[in-house]
Amino acid sequence: MPSTTTSQNGSHHEASPSPPPPAPVPLTPGPRASRLEKVYAEALARTLRANSYANFSACFPTPAKHVPASLESVWRQLNAKLEESAKAEFDEIMREKDAVRGLNELDRLVGEAKLRRENGEGESVVAPHTLGAEDLYRAHLAPFLQEAQDSLNEKLEATQVQNAELAEKIRQQRLEIESLLSGLEVIVADVEGAAGATAQFSKENNLREEVVKMDEEVKARQEI
Structure with missing residues (x-):
């Protein structure tokens, strides 16, 4: 029988029963x-x-x-x-x-x-009629929002894959450009070397021509 307590005004009320002790x-x-x-x-x-x-x-x-x-x-x-x-x-x-x-x-x-x-x-089961308007609104939108989020996640993953492929292509193109530039530098160096050699050759020919002219002038004066 549950115990009763008496309040100050004399009224009686039943005390809340204590939980039973756990089984040994x-x-x-x-x-x-x-x-x-x-x-x-x-x-x-x-x-x-x-x-x-x-x-x-x-x-x-x-x-x-x-x-x-x-x-x-x-x-x-x-x-x-x-x-x-x-x-x-x-x-x-x-x-x-x-x-x-x-x-x-x-x-x-x-x-x-x-x-x-x-x-x-x-399992927490909540009766629908106990939910507020905002909770019901979110509950109805949740499936659509989840579907939209899944779709966006798939598109994002596909875009990330495409970006990775483009980045790899750009890297390969940069390597090719660097290789072409290296080859072009070698060609330019060869051209510059050839130009320098040509200029040196022309300079040496001009000196020879001047020496020949001087010899001819000297011989002409000696004959006079």
Whole structure:
């Protein structure tokens, strides 16, 4: 029966009921805790099988040859002690970390989440009549705006691809122009060299002609 409180004016009203306490988490290993224990047991068994008597006796050839029964007894005791210590340490860690309780709680939360998802709970469903005019307006426009945005995104991606192709073509054309300019510079240098050589040749011919004229004038004067 819910408790009642009395106000200053003498009226009575029921207090809001407190939420029920959460169900206690059982300490019996659930699916995840059981799986953890199974995996550890399998790993420990593989470790013990790896320490076979053949491998163990190979490390002690002399006792294995002379007292094999005693060596085998030591091997069995060693494996038993190893198994006992490993299990005890695992159990101690499970107790210290309260692993069973935590894993059981995780199992419970996952189960509740799956149940809510199957029942359609957890999804925010808003009745249309509770929305305002602006919200309804946006809700009706949202599909069209999304379609327009998708179309613009596609066009933008296509334009970016075309721009990248044009940029590559421009780069190739620039390389070709640079190559042509380099070749043209070589041709101009050759032409300038040829022009210089021609001018030098003409200059040398003019000097020869002047020398010939001077020789002729000298000879003419000597004859006079």
